Amino acid sequence: MLSLPFMLQKRIDDQPSISREMVREAQDILHRHLKRVGLKQTAQRDTILRSFLETRDHLSTDELHRLVQKKDAGIGYTTVYRTLKLLAECGLASEVAFHDGIARYEHQYNRRSHHHMVCTECGSSVEFFSREVDQLEQEIGRRHHYATTRHTFQIYGVCEDCRKKRAAPQPV
Amino acid sequence: MLSLPFMLQKRIDDQPSISREMVREAQDILHRHLKRVGLKQTAQRDTILRSFLETRDHLSTDELHRLVQKKDAGIGYTTVYRTLKLLAECGLASEVAFHDGIARYEHQYNRRSHHHMVCTECGSSVEFFSREVDQLEQEIGRRHHYATTRHTFQIYGVCEDCRKKRAAPQPV
DNA sequence: CTTCTCACTGAAAATGAATTTCATTTTCAA
DNA sequence: TTGAAAATGAAATTCATTTTCAGTGAGAAG
DSSP states (O other), X not given: OOOOSSOOBOOOOSXXXXXXXXXXXXXXXXXXXXXXXXXXXXXXXXXXXXXHHHOOSOEEHHHHHHHHHHHOTTOOHHHHHHHHHHHHHTTSXXXXXXXXXXXXXXXXXXXXXXXXXXXXXXXXXXXXXXXXHHHHHHHHHHHHTOEEEEEEEEEEXXXXXXXXXXXXXXXX | OOOOSSOOBOOOOSSSSOOHHHHHHHHHXXXXXXXXXXOOOOHHHHHHHHHHHHOOSOEEHHHHHHHXXXXXXXXXXXXXXXXXXXXXXXXXXXXXXXXXSOEEEEEOTTOOOOEEEEEXXXXXXXXXXXXXXXXXXXXXXXXXXXXXXXXXXXXXXXOHHHHHHHHSOOOO
C-alpha cells in the first residue's frame, strides 16, 4: 500500500507530558492485570511499558522494539509484541489501524475518545475530537440492537504541506 | 485475530438487485478506464466484474475468486486480485477494512455513502447511513486544512443473535 | 536448602495474506 | 495477418504477525 519512511504522527494529549505519577499508576494497572491472569511481573515488561508511555506517537511493534532496545538491548521483538498485547488487554493501549498494513498502538489510559485524520501522501496523522461521533455509536447501536463496544473513525485526505509540495514541485 | 468461517454481511442497497442495465454501465466504466490507462479488455476481466456485481456482500479476494471459478474455472487468483485493484481504481469497487486482517471490497458504483457495524463475535456486518458523518468529514477537514477524500467509520459490538447465544449456551 | 513447577524469554520457524515474477498466451492496432 | 505490448496464472517472494521450542529464572512446597 503506502510506503511511509518516517512519519510524523501528532498526538493531542490531555496532559502535556506523562508525569511520574501516571507512570506509576499505569504500572499498577499492569501489575494488577498480570496477577489477575496469573502472570508474573518482570523487569522487561516494566521497561517496555515505560518506553511505551514516554512516546506520544502511534507506535508499531517494530518501532517500540527499537525504542526499548535503547534502554535494554537484550529485550527481543517477541517480548515487545507480547507485552503490547498485554497492555491492550488491560486497557493501557489500544490498536489503531491506518490501513497501511501495519498495526499500531497508542496509549489509552486516561485519554479522551478521539479520532484520526491521516494524510495519504506522507502518512502523517492528526487527532481530533468529536462528541457527535460518540453519540452516534450509541444511537446506531440501539437502532440495530447491537451492544456496541467501540468504533473507529478515520478521515483520509491530503495535508496542507503535501498540497503545497504538489503545487511547487522542485524548490531545489 | 478473528476467525470467521462463514459470515453473513448484509448490504442495504438502493436498488433491490443489479439490473442488466447497471452491469452494462459498469462494464462501460471499466472499459473506458482500461482504454485510458492503456490496458486491454479481456474476457476474464469482464467475468470477474460480473461476478463481483452479482453479490451484495463484502468480498475478500479469495471469496471472489471462488465465485469467479464457478463461471470459469481457469481464472486464477492473481487475475482476480489484479482486477479488483482495477475496479477500485475506476471507482467501481472500494476497499473496506474490518480489522480482521483481510482486505474486502464492495460495490461503489451508484451507492450512497454508508458505514458498517461489525459483530466481533460472528463477524457479520450491517450497513447504516448517516448524513452527520459525511458532514463531519467536511468540517474536520476544513478545520485542519486537509483536502479530504474519504473516511471510514466502523462500529464494533455484539449483535442480538450472539447475545442470545451467550445467554442460552447449549440448546442441544 | 533443595526441588519442582510454571511462567518467561527470545531466536528461529511458521503462518498467511498480499504482491511480484516469469514463461506463455492473448489482444489489438496497423 | 502480424508483431509489439499487455494479460494471464502458477509459483515464488515478501513481510508483518504469530507460534514454537529449548533454555532460564523465580517462587512455592517440602
